[in-house]
Amino acid sequence: MDLLLQQLLTGVASASGLFLVASGLTIIFGVTRIVNFAHGSLYMLGAYLAVSLIDLFGGGHLGFWGGVILAMLAVGLIGALFEITVLRRIYQAPELFQLLATFGLVLVVQDVTLLIWGPQDLLGPRAPGLTGATQIFGLRVPVYDLFLIAFAPLVLLVLWLLFNRTRWGILIRAATQDQQMVTALGVNQKWLFTGVFFLGAALAGLGGAIQLPKGDANLHMDLQLIAAVFVVVVVGGMGSILGAYLAALLISLIRVLLITNAQLTFGGIAAWQMELVSMFLVMALVLIARPWGLLGRREVASDQRSGTPEPRLRPADATLRIAGGLLLVVLLGLPWIVGSYFLSVATEALIFVLFAASLQFLMGVGGIISFGHAAYFGLGAYGVGLAVRHWGMSMEVALLAAPLLAGVGALVFGWFCVRLSGVYLAMLTLAFAQIAWSIAFQWIDLTGGDNGIIGIWPPDWASSVTNFYYLAGAICVIGLLCLRHLAFSPFGYTLRAGRDSPLRADALGIDVRQHRWFAFVLAGVFAGIAGGLFAYLKGSVSPETLSISLSIDALVMVLLGGVQTLTGPIFGGALYSVLKNELISLTNYWRSILGLIIVLLVVLFPQGLAGAAESLRGRLGTSR
Amino acid sequence: MSAMLEVEALDAFYGRAQVLYGLELRVQKGEVVALVGRNGAGKSTTMKAVMGLLARVQGRRFFAGQDISKWSPHSIARAGLGYVPEERRIFTELTVEENLEVGRQPQRAGAPCWTPERLFELFPNLAELRRRPGGQMSGGEQQMLSIARTLMGNPSTILLDEPSEGLAPVIVEQMAQTINALKDEGLTVLLSEQNLGFAAALADRAYVIESGHIRFDGSMQSLLEDEDLRQQHLSL
Known part of the structure; x- marks a missing residue:
């Protein structure tokens, strides 16, 4: 007592x-x-x-x-x-x-x-005068x-x-x-x-x-x-x-x-291992019971959007097709142009482009803001890591574990998330990412804890930088095309209807929640694929792949590119990951330079890079 | 008499759609002028545009001899132009007294000076509700509070956007008396109305607006006598 x-x-x-x-x-x-x-x-x-x-x-x-x-x-x-x-x-x-x-x-x-x-x-x-201890009810x-x-x-x-x-x-x-x-x-x-x-x-x-x-x-x-x-x-x-x-x-x-009763165990899991997870579980439980928090005000469901309407997503026109084709040619020829260091930078950039595109699909097409998209990237990476560490699977099979684990994670987390909207939704996604991170960090027997899992290498045929570049590049490009195709499929149109006017879509007989849930799982699966490739690129998996900062990196990539353009993540993802890599290799103070660049870009191009390009194109178009 | 409020060639846009076309308005000091028109004719948009609350407007606006075209809304309000919005926009979490506090601005030469006590005399209903949150009031009480809140800024001129809308007839009657009392205090009023009877009881002059264009500009008397004009632009 x-x-x-x-x-x-x-x-x-x-x-x-x-x-x-x-x-x-x-x-x-x-x-x-x-x-x-x-x-x-x-x-x-x-x-x-x-x-x-x-x-x-x-x-x-x-x-x-x-x-x-x-x-x-x-x-x-x-x-x-x-x-x-x-x-x-x-x-x-x-x-x-x-x-x-x-x-x-x-x-x-x-x-x-x-x-x-x-x-x-x-x-x-x-604090002077407030040191030491005192006795209260016989307690120090x-x-x-x-x-x-x-x-x-x-x-x-x-x-x-x-x-x-x-x-x-x-x-x-x-x-x-x-x-x-x-x-x-x-x-x-x-x-x-x-x-x-x-x-x-x-x-x-x-x-x-x-x-x-x-x-x-x-x-x-x-x-x-x-x-x-x-x-x-x-x-x-x-x-x-x-x-x-x-x-x-x-x-x-x-x-x-939980900390002071660390020795207690619940179903084989020690109390201290649940310390970090517990906080986010409490949050998830509270939000499910009271989606606006203990003393918050219920957000009034409004079908009226303030500000300008979202720009419409357009199917690729001739210019875009040609640009895409050219880009593909450049990507194919890249190993003859650059050295192996830059080629691995390019591989990483491609992986992040797919990661960013999966988030863009969720945000831009589905209207679901996620502050914790790294959860699915990380789950993908851990899917590979666990498959290799515990079952010794080969890359061909282990790579399938990546979207599987990420998809299952998104299926579970998404069920909760699609029930909320706005900033509470964003916060719940963050909470789930932190749950995943905490498990990876504290369940050492399974995940290796802070050290992560090492020794994840591709088989011989894919181990050279060039071959892995082609492998990862092919998977990423196919993933991008799939996401693009989905955005223009009937499913994508329904999703956009639910994004723009949930009440009206509901009145039309569309199960908005179910569509969002499915979009959540899809986005998770593609992020998981990116995460799995990342694990093989780095040769290891660590809790970093689930971290808040990676979730924010993804947001930065999408927002830089412009939320409402399908080409945006390609710009944003490639630019951000190359920039970050270069800055890290150039200076110890890469963070502040990156931070300043982000602030500057946001102030100068509040529509994102692709958005700025689009409005420039619009202006040129009208003057012609 | 000098012009208190003057609007020249006012265009306004929502996104790309133009909603006001070359509006010309003049309100003299001490006048009550009505802006009448059907629902959707552009009355509220005109009010918001004058107040500087719209993102895209062109043309020039003058208040008390100063060009306010490029001023921010809060500077316009501080110059003595009060705005009572159509939707009332009461701060529902704040009490009646707190709502009045938000509107409080220093006294201004040449404008009536208001205190909460004087306003409670003008609106006796509000006096009993001092500590009631704005969200727990009837529509008529909210309308009164909205006017009282704007008066706390001691304006010399007010823009009253459809004060009679959605109110019970007995309250509308009371509202008309209040506006007349304000006129007697020397306040200049630009009043937008769908209810021609209400406007006729108060205004000296009238503008008729339809589809963003001014269709009539003259005395209230001549508007009432012009059956055709009313048929064309005002009747339902």
């Missing part, structure tokens, strides 16, 4: 930091509808800045708390600056472009942090835990007062519902948004600074945290601050109970 109480206290204390960061994310989303991927980065910056500032001021009372507060304000300013310089220019762009920009910021912050503070972890300073409880337990409700109260008792808060709540009307009443919405970003970023910074006495500042804390924060925000209900607190409590308690 005492043990349980102690675990509860630890859980509530660790919920506090999670809540601070999550509240910032939920506030930003509520008003601007932007899913801020960089929120974990702001949290990381808060931690690093606080370490340096506290060091500078000396560790006394004033030094510690002054450092924490200054770090919070500095991170707030960084967030506001990012909003002013980048996001403000792209509010009119299609949704998700803002997300790309925030991902660009993630990359830049990673490098800047590495540059300033170096690669080693920085131990957090102790760290004093700082008690402080954290009290701190989160305090912040909750301050936020409640801010939103309900100040003019600024009332304006924010009004803008959450109807931005345009707020503007028409004479409020400068620009500064309102900047203010929201300041507040949200400052809360993330505070979260990073306040956890220092219990932890450290390290370079992995950004993406490590962001998944948990997304879960908290979604479980609580997007936009609900109180919901975020409750969800943070729930998630933290479950995690602490």
Whole structure:
């Protein structure tokens, strides 16, 4: 009993930091509808800045708390600056472009942090006056835990007062519902948004600074945290601050109970192995029971789309056919033109083009946004890996295991996903990808854990760089043509009808959900094929193939190319993977350069590269 | 008398479709002018275009002698041009008092000055609902709140988009009295209406709009007397 109480206290204390960061994310989303991927980065910056500032001021009372507060304000300013310089220019762009920009910021912050503070972890300073432990009901409880337990409700109260008792808060709540009307009443919405970003970023910074006495500042804390924060925000209900607190409590308690009872086993699986999975299972369960989260508002089903209608997908015209033919000739001749290094880069690019095309099919044709498409790429790779490791299968057979495992995964995950829409759908896809990742990471007996599975090589006939290039290239090109064919099949047309007007399609007797589910499985299968080829290209499989950053890579490829063009993924996938490869080989700071390029592209071409080319073609066409 | 609001050669587009064609409007200081037309004639679009809420508009708009053609909506509102939208667009999560707070702007020379207390006198129904969320009010109450919210910005001129739409006759009567009271305060009003009777009771002058074109421009009296014109552009 005492043990349980102690675990509860630890859980509530660790919920506090999670809540601070999550509240910032939920506030930003509520008003601007932007899913801020960089929120974990702001949290990381808060931690690093606080370490340096506290060091500078000396560790006394004033030094510690002054450092924490200054770090919070500095991170707030960084967030506001990012909003002013980048996001403000792209509010009119299609949704998700803002997300790309925030991902660009993630990359830049990673490098800047590495540059300033170096690669080693920085131990957090102790909070003066709050060190040591105290006795409560005969239990030894760290004093700082008690402080954290009290701190989160305090912040909750301050936020409640801010939103309900100040003019600024009332304006924010009004803008959450109807931005345009707020503007028409004479409020400068620009500064309102900047203010929201300041507040949200400052809360993330505070979260990073306040956890220092219990932890450290390290370079992995950004993406490590962001998944948990997304879960908290979604479980609580997007936009609900109180919901975020409750969800943070729930998630933290479950995690602490699983970690501290690590030795317990359930059906042969140890409790600690379920620590990461548990969080995402909770999220999936909550979303199935309450698709808008614990305290979120139900999103009103609307059949009216704001903004311009999607450009129509057109079957290939003569120009495109010729261009495609030429491209094919170039691809066939490539081994005579370039060396083996670039040929393997090209193989990888082709694999990523297929991966991107499968996501584009899901998003552009099916209207289903996935933040976790790496799940199916990774499952494909693990399908190969497991087939080779556990059954010693040859490549010809193992490659069939890739789409099989990915397809089964998509069948299961998709059944849940197609029941949701909008940002909750996107978050659930992310959650499933994290479940897959957690299993790969923590079920070491089966998957090799962090080390992954090595020694996956093609048989002799396909082992030369040129031969594998031809093999992978042929499979990818066939895959692309299949996806293209599907988009223009009756199934594709029905899918598009469901995308553009779900209610009307439903009224016409189309089972929209079933069509989406099937599209989900198809996209998973093709991503799985790409993943299987990737495993043979690299000779190994690791949890990296299931990671958030790979899911985002796929999104970047699709968005760069343009969601609504079938040729888009070819541009986007090839460009992004070649660019990334080249940058990695050129400089240690490839992340920040890639991040800056992404931000720049988003600001300059808010329709994607193919979209920009299309509108250029349109302009030339009308002037002729 | 000087022109408070002036619109020259106003074109507006939704996507590629043109919906307003070369509109010319003039509203003098202290006047109530009605913009009448059938459903879909372009009344609300005109209001939104004047307010700067449409993505694609051409032509020039002047307010209180200043060219507002390129201004953002919030600057236009701050210059003293209030907008009461057709759909009312109450902030449903906010209480009546909070809705009024969103509309609050500093006092302005040459325009009536409003406080929540004065508005509760003008709209006694609202006084009893101060802490009621906007989403839990009747259509008539929401319409009153929408007008009151815009008045909190102390405008010198308001654009009233179909204030009588969907309201019970007794409330429509009350609304007409309120608008007359506003006129007595010295407010300039551009009122869009489908209900000619309602508009006739309030307006000095009228414009008739049909398919995005102005078809008539003159006194309310002459519109009422011109049977043919009404048959052609207003009757159903």
